[in-house]
Every structure is written in C-alpha cells, then in structure tokens.
Amino acid sequence: MSLYRSVRAVTGASGTGAIDWDAVAEAACASTDPGALDLSETEREGYAADVREARAAVSAVGDVDFDVPRTVEIQNRHHWIDANVETFSRVMRPLEEHTEVALPGVSRVLNTGTMSFMLAFLGRNVLGQYDPLLLAEGEDTDHALYFVHPNIRSVADTLDVEYERFRRWIAFHEVTHAAEFGAAPWLSDHLEAQMEDGIETLAGGRLDRESFRELDATMTVVEGYAELLMDHAFDGEYADLRAKLDARRQGRGPIASFVRRALGLGVKRRQYERGKAFFERVADQRGVEAANAVWDGPENLPSDAELDDADAWLRRVDP
Template sequence: MGLYHSVRAVAGATGDGPIDWNAVAEAAKESTEPGDLTLSDAETEGFTTDVRDARDRVREVGELDFDLPATVEIQNRHHWIDANVATFERVMAPIEQQAEYIPGVARVVNTGSMAFALSFLGNNVLGQYDPLLLADNDDHALYFVRPNIQRVAGQLGVEGDRFRRWIAFHEVTHAAEFGAAPWLSEHMEETMEETIEKLSSGELDRDSLGELDTTMTAVEGYAELLMDRAFDDEYDDLRRKVDERRKGRGPVAQLVRRFLGLGMKRQQYERGKAFFDEVADMRGVAAAGRVWDSPETLPTDDEIETPRMWVERVLD
C-alpha cells in the first residue's frame, strides 16, 4: 500500500482505450487506506434503524411513494472506489468507443488523473445514492463509507451516532426523488448520452449541459428541502461545522475540489434549496414534490431564479 505502487500501476496502463480502468482501480486503492469495517451489532442496527426511519419520515413529510433501493451497503473506501470505477467506465464508454489510436503517454495521463480523482473522493465521500446510470438493470444503490463517517465525526467533534443519522437522512432523500420519479434516471441518461455523443465528435452541447445542470440543481435542492423538514433533530451545527471544514482545507485540497467540480455542486445545493424553500413556503412541501411528475414539470433555469414562474406554470 503506497504511492510507489500507485504510480507503478498508472505507469503500466495498457489497452487500446484512453483509460485503463483496471489500472485506475489498482492505483486509486494503492494510494488509499481502506479503513476499518468492523461493525458492532449495535452499529449495524444503528445504520438499519437510521435508514428505515429516514424512509418513513421522508415518505410522511414529502407525501411521496417510494422505497429504498435494492442495495444498501456499508463500505470501506476500497469498496466505494470499485463501485465508482464501474460507474465511470459505463458513463465514459461512448467516448472511448469513438476514440481512435491513443498514444501510451496520453493513456497514462488519463489513467493517472482518474485514479487521483477517485482516491481523493474515496477519502472524503461520506454517503452516496447511486442511480447506476447507464447500467443494464434498474437497480439503484445506497452506500455509506463507514471509515470516512467515523473520521469526519471525530474531526468535527460531533457525536458519531447523530452524524451517521444525518448522513442517512440526506442520502435517503435522494432515494425518494428517484423512487418517486421512475422517469428521472432515464431522463438523465438520455441527456448524458446526448452530451457525451457530441463531446466524442468534438462538439460542446451547451444546451444538454445546461439541462443536466438544471436537473441536478433540482435534485440537490429538493433533497435539501426534505432534509430540513424531515430530519428529527436540529442540524444547523452539523452543517456549519461541515462548511467550516470545507473552507478550512489547504490550497491543494481546494484546487482538487475545483478540478472535480465540487464547488459547482455546492452552488447547485444553494440555488436549488432557495427555489424549493420558496415554493414550499407558497404552496407546501407536497406541492413542491410536483416537480417529479414528469420531465415537463422540472423547473427551467429561469424558473429556478424566479420560483413563482414555476408555480404559475405547473400548479396554477
């Protein structure tokens, strides 16, 4: 386990495509400690209870008909990396299929960049709802990266069980969105495929990128609305401490976050939350959930900035 072995895995990248995914997985894991996954019976029951309670509360508050995904896993960091290597490989397959001859140096650079990104994320992701986009089946998954949850709770000085419950509620809100809107995964897949197809031919489809960003803003914003209304404890202190931890990171970590687009994700949270807070204040949480009726009821970018426009178009 170490940097030398990680570099060696990247340097040995092979194959015909722009990225050697086996080398990505090996390099990312070689540079990432897996973390402890020894759970007591009480901790296992705690995860189960938190997820079940989150499902029940979100159903009640959002008036949504959904269930938990087929797969709910408590993972170490290596498990998370493996799952997400598979996701990235699926998503990027159309581009790879269009690629012609790839010089070995380019393959090594691409492989190293992806391994670095997944190693960074694997050390920082707390939980993930994975809609398994472009997979051959309709199963979704819910992951909790237990070593990261424990480490961050200790760094923030917050009680571990409470922090775990907060993470569980947040991820289950995403399960609610995709469960209540069976069309959402397909809609996102089609938009991604359009974007990737244009990229593979050297074009930048700003319309598809804009549509994907607007959809993700709705996804993140609605999750924040449900968290505010469904979580059974005050969590302003948790949010504040997490934000302070993010801002307090060193320049290298900040650069990596920008490289990975994590600052944009935070912007999606904030824009989406402001939209849904205003809609819920005007018409209630259940009315805000009408956004998941169909692709046509998703807010436009202009409507996110002016929620009353969406209310008048969809609810009136």
C-alpha cells in the first residue's frame, strides 16, 4: 500500500475524458491493502458448496429455475476494484460524453481523485457482489458473482461470528440476486433503460426525479425479494449476523459515515427494509410463490405507491 503512489496517479491524471480510469484503478489499488487470498482447498470447496447449496435452496423455496453465473470469483480487494472500475466507467460514460467544463485538466484530477477514493472505500468494505454487468456491450456478457475473501474473513473476526456460517450467509444473499435475474430475463434491459434515462437528463443539466423514483422502486423490489428468499432459504437463524453487521456500520466514525451517505449506502439500506416489508406482506397474504409475479414483466413491478401498499399491488396483478 502506497499513499504516495496513489496521490501521484491522481495528480498525473491524463487523457481527454472527464475521468482517467487507468489512474483511478492505480490510485485506488495503491491506497488499499489487497488482503490475503491464500485459501486452503477446504475453503475453496466451502465457497463452491455454499453457492451450490444456496442455488438449490433458493430454487426450491422460490420455485424459480435459474443458474448461477459462469463467472464465480473469490477475489482480494484489488481484484474487486479492477472489476468495478469497468462497471463505474460504463455507467459514467454518458455523463463524461456530455459534460463540458472550463478547466478540463483540473476537473479531471478532481474527478479521478473522487472516484479512486470511492472505489478504495468500497473495496475495503464490500463482502460479496452479484454483478449483472449493466451497460456492457457484446453478446457474451454473462453475469458475474464475486466474493471479497479478505473482507469476509476480517468482518467475521471483527463481529466475532463463525467464519464458515458468515461466508455461507453472504453466498446465500448473492445467489438470491442470481435467482431474480434468472426469473426475469428482461430485468437487465429494464434497469439499463432506467439508468440511461436518468443519466441522460443529468448530462443535459436536468434532474428527472420520476426516472430516479422508478429506478429506486425497481432496486427496492430487487433488494426486498432477495431478503424474502433469504428468510426462507437460509438454513439457520441469521438475525444475529444482521444485527451485528448493522451495529458495526452505525458505529463507524464521522468520515466513514459521510462516505456511506455520499455513496448512497443509506439508500440501499432503506431499499432493503422497504422491499422486505412489501414482500413479507405479499407472502403473508398469498405465500412466497405469489411474490414471483413481479418477474412476469416490467408492467408487474410495483409502483412507488404500491411498495407501501402490497394489498393494492396484489389486487392489480393477482385479483
């Protein structure tokens, strides 16, 4: 880890774009300890078994036929940063293409520094990720599943919980996302369209609140459905894991709390809670299988208002 190399990469940002993504990757990795990735054969088999058994349990509970991605990687922090530099650059490209600034060199340095700081922070904290490769080009853009092993091991130790159980819990959560995208082949295109609409209006200097409200509602469904399947598929109680993880986040210092707000991680937590409440009501009224109606087509997604009134959604899609 070298803060000097990180600062040098940022201040040397070059190119014609608003962000020098090569410098972002170099700076984020230089300021982040990659963490150990010396897994035993037993640990590798453990990850594989967690994913395999999560798929079987989620498929049975949700009555959903799906496959996990071909790409399942156990990563260190640098691996995760490199993979997500590509993701962030794809998402930011429309803004870069439409943004003009008076001092492009200075702006590029500031933007590059901001993005490298964000990715370094996330790289030190992300445990697992289901990556639908949104906005990726080409036909062979299979989704991917990542586990950031040093973070999983470190957090399990910090929370004083059994490492194998914690690792399995993370695997089950990420596999539930694979179930969603498997049940709804249209979901990737739908999310991409919503993201592009919002980004294009931002690039034009306007904030389309309706586009972002619709995107927020879709992501609330994605997170809430995952929580529903987790509740029913995970082979054991996990309330203690969730409580300890939440307490750890709330106990962070003011800088970490500010960064989490800036990255929208508080919004993500709200999506979990709101989506979970919606699907719990659906399951209580009609059973877990009734929740699958959200994946029949984008017209079946609950509106922002229906997310707070699951009965209204049920009357609309399953009268």
